[in-house]
Amino acid sequence: MKKKLIAGNWKMNGNLAANEALVRALLEGMGDAACTVAVCVPAPYLAQLRALRSGSALEIGAQDVSQHEQGAYTGEISALMLKEFGVRYAIVGHSERRQYHGETDALVAEKTKTALAHGITPIVCVGETLAEREAGKTEEVVKRQMAAVIHTNGHCISEIVVAYEPVWAIGTGKTATPEQAQQVHALLRAQLHAATSHSDRISILYGGSMNAANAASLLSQPDIDGGLVGGASLKAADFLQIIAAAR
Numbered sequence: 001m002k003k004k005l006i007a008g009n010w011k012m013n014g015n016l017a018a019n020e021a022l023v024r025a026l027l028e029g030m031g032d033a034a035c036t037v038a039v040c041v042p043a044p045y046l047a048q049l050r051a052l053r054s055g056s057a058l059e060i061g062a063q064d065v066s067q068h069e070q071g072a073y074t075g076e077i078s079a080l081m082l083k084e085f086g087v088r089y090a091i092v093g094h095s096e097r098r099q100y101h102g103e104t105d106a107l108v109a110e111k112t113k114t115a116l117a118h119g120i121t122p123i124v125c126v127g128e129t130l131a132e133r134e135a136g137k138t139e140e141v142v143k144r145q146m147a148a149v150i151h152t153n154g155h156c157i158s159e160i161v162v163a164y165e166p167v168w169a170i171g172t173g174k175t176a177t178p179e180q181a182q183q184v185h186a187l188l189r190a191q192l193h194a195a196t197s198h199s200d201r202i203s204i205l206y207g208g209s210m211n212a213a214n215a216a217s218l219l220s221q222p223d224i225d226g227g228l229v230g231g232a233s234l235k236a237a238d239f240l241q242i243i244a245a246a247r
């Protein structure tokens with residue numbers, strides 16, 4: 001069986017002192033976690049994280065990666081740069097980037113490709129808005145988002161991680177029920193299975209107000225392989241309880 005993956009998404013939060021306290025508490029509390037644990041931190045803190053995690057099992061992730069290799073792209077951060085800081089994961093296509101930065105399915109697919117080309121595991125986010133769910137379009141939307149990534153990356157998609165993040169559940173305190181999440185995970189699993197014979201390697205995480213109280217029931221679903229955790233990853237005690245629930 002695959003190890004579960006619990007990845008924190010700090011979003012645009014943190015400062016040097018708070019990061020240090022949080023990471024030290026995580027390292028102390030994690031022990032021999034049964035799952036893989038990562039924190040996806042703002043880019044300026046990657047060097048700090050690399051030093052703090054040194055020799056530990058805590059993995060580092062970025063929150064985005066450029067589709068370009070290098071060059072005149074002011075403000076962008078390349079996969080090669082991330083690699084230099086020991087980054088293992090990069091979130092790609094988070095709904096906040098789709099919504100506030102106009103990221104399209106095609107761009108998300110390109111970013112996935114660039115990350116893979118440089119040995120960074122993209123955590124590819126898909127998910128429907130509340131309006132889309134209420135219009136009965138959940139399946140159509142997540143399949144369309146996934147199809148773009150599959151189309152551009154072919155058999156290489158066996159190396160990605162997928163995060164199903166219903167937009168209406170992100171940062172709202174409204175979590176998908178385990179059954180709602182499982183239903184979408186199962187259809188994503190089937191779509192990935194049709195695209196690659198190595199789909200069993202792909203972890204499908206759930207994200208959207210996962211917390212210490214609901215993690216165990218979500219993580220017990222057959223097609224939920226871990227979590228992408230926003231708000232609750234900023235509190236060591238909460239994040240550690242989610243990590244403990246992932247076995």
Ligand code: PEP
Nearest residue numbers: 170171207208209230231
């Ligand atoms: C996220 O930002 O990916 C997320 C799931 O946030 P939250 O856990 O706060 O809903």
